[in-house]
Amino acid sequence: MSSNPEIHALDVDMSAPAAAAPTRLPSRRRWFILSLLLIATIINYVDRVNISIAAPFMAKDLGLDKVEMGLIFSAFAWTYAFALVPAGFIADRFGSRFTYGVSLISWSAVTVCQGLAGGFASLLGLRLAVGAMEAPAFPANSRAVTVWFPARERGLASSVYVCGQYLGTALFSGALLWLANTYDWRHIFYSTGVVGILFGIVWLYLYRDPMSCKKVSKQELKYIEDGGGLVKSSQERTKFNWRQIAELFRYRQVWAICIGKFASTSALYFFLTWFPTYLIEERHLTMVKAGIFAVLPFVGATIGILLAGIVSDGLIRRGYSLSFARKLPLVVGSMLGMSIVLVNFTDSNTVCIALLTCAFFAQGIASSSWAAVSEVAPKELIGLTGGVTSLAANIGGIVTPIVIGAIVQATGSFAWAFWFIGGVALMGTLSYSLLLGRLYRIQLKTH
Template sequence: MSSTPTSRSASAAIALDAAPAHRLPTRRRWFMLSLLLIATIINYVDRVNISIAAPFMAKDLGLDKVEMGLIFSAFAWTYALALVPAGFIADRFGSRLTYGVSLISWSAVTVAQGLATGFSSLFGLRLAVGAMEAPAFPANSRAVTVWFPARERGLASSIYVCGQYLGTALFTGALLWLATTYDWRHVFYSTGIVGILFGVVWLFLYRDPLNCKKVSKEELAYIEDGGGLVKSSQQRTRFDWRQVAELFRYRQVWAICLGKFASTSALYFFLTWFPTYLIEERQLTLIKVGIFAVLPFIGATVGILLAGIVSDLLIRRGYSLSFARKLPLVVGSMLGMSIVLVNFTDSNVLCIAVLTLAFFAQGIASASWAAVSEIAPKQLIGLTGGVTSLAANIGGIVTPIVIGAIVQASGSFALAFWFIGGVALMGTLSYSLLLGKLYRIELKTGA
């Protein structure tokens, strides 16, 4: 991974030759990005709401640690399996319809979780939420790739990805209040209803570039001249399993898959077991959990935004696209190994500081979505996002179950943190040694 600036690399030339964004008559791309951010916040609130409800739900329904581990992981089972067809659906039907139907569907199932009566019903409903949410991130990746030029794509990707942290940071206290003031079922009722309402708003407001009546010709030209795949938003591809097989001929795809697996393993600890860890092992009161649980998510939000800003800045300064996109991935994965330090302190303050640093690092490593947008074949942006997300969310399947089994067997989270640290090491090696040069893949099979 060379750090030497190139005088006129192909990627930098595109970025430097593009007209400054502030001169454009419209900024419609940023409005569309704001819709992506809100949708992603809702997406992750509906993933993490179960971790807020878990201590109350487990007691009410008589669920042990192994059962809770299975329930936590159930989402990722169907989510991972559905990602490849979901990516194709995003390419075939576009981000507007795909995301709108997905959002309304998973939100309706979220409401139904409030009606669960035991392990079986809750497990089945979490499977359904996973399947319904699968199109979201492939549709996100596709929308950013068609709406943004290369020089802005890192920040744009970081902005929507930070939605996965902002939702928890903003609403943990409110959801804990609902669970304690009413009961855990109201956590699912409230988040699900909000999602259904925003799904209708999304269908009403979102459009791809060439279908948007409020975007100027100058802004469209700016996006396309800067490497945005504006015209790809009109292409409708046919699915061919050979395309998936051919993607895995490229080391970039393998490296991003392994790196995303590592990053997602850390993410799923915070999305599932984190509140339980604070309440049961650290013996924190609910008020302190409401405060302390937010801090790592704020750290992760800062991490992903910083990664996007620095990555785009490096491109504008003339560094190669590969160096600019890879640097956050290597640094974030390496710093993520710091999570094991939590095993060496009895101080709750230091514990939260370590976990905030580790999640800050995970946020930096989540800039991998910008790398996906740079390597994806132009006809298969959603599918490539689906394939890499499939690998990532195998971590979502494995991690909650492994942690649940560790805690059930040992009565402690200590070995769980060593597990997450070891996976972070794997991600560091993948991004630093395997990833290589980033470039847009040209498939030989028809698309």
């Protein structure tokens, strides 16, 4: 794996603070674009997590055991993970507008169909389809932030859209539980799917890349580009070459981010899948209390990811190196994530929720790895690099639900599941602290 120190000198904008922002820009279109990314990501994750809210009702109605539910929880990540590399190429080739819009409408239509499922096989197949359709979302997110934002704002911008993965659950878990209680679990999928289809149409109408956006001023474009935003790359259309993927893995930064993302995503998928079941079946909470308590860790994670972005960008503005500013949240978040094992040592539900909130707060901090991806990705392969690192991350989404389901089925308890997640968090800590090294924009030799 190459560290290629000669490249460092070529990446001036990545190793020093960007030029100071003008006191006032004639347009601030990039922040409107970020609001679209946030809403799209909220919908994206609501359509992932809705099955965990429906799970206790659905399992009882359809007669599904823990192993079957583990497979259904995991199915999304099977296709999602392995579609990420081609999805990243599609984002680079066709741009964020088309890629995200088609993806959003497609996965939302399949979400509606989940409400019609009649058993294990149909649910498994539909979750596989949702995974494949959602794959372009985060590579398109990463690409949009890299072309719309200068380096000094990129940490916060990445954190804002990533926090959508927590906000959706925090804001809508109660409403979705109410739907399931008042009507049935199928209405969860009907409602979330329809909302996604409608917003997909809005996205196609409103989103544009910088060079094709009529509402962004020349001054704002110059500010973005002078600060390291890859404005002109938004018009480039990359031709795919398999050797480009092999070239990416010559760099330790790519390996380290892949391993770290795998670790943090393993914790994320516990909360996205088994968490409500854990509260109801092992902690014996009522549906109402489970709905309230389930929100708190997601609030903690939202605070964590936003704090990571603010601190990281603040360190850059104060003259710290980009590497230190981007790596600090990753190391601290991964290390603090090991606290999840402490849940095994308390009988108090209140203490349990406090510990899980702390652990998910840490996972939110570690999720700022998307900012690191934006800094190291070759300018012609922003989406593909996001796809490759996200593939590694979502192998955790495949493994974790199945492992936890098997553990609970075999032991009748979640105790060893928390030891598993804590061990993976240790792996992430070591990867970010020892392997990641200096961050700089990779320049590929293969074209």
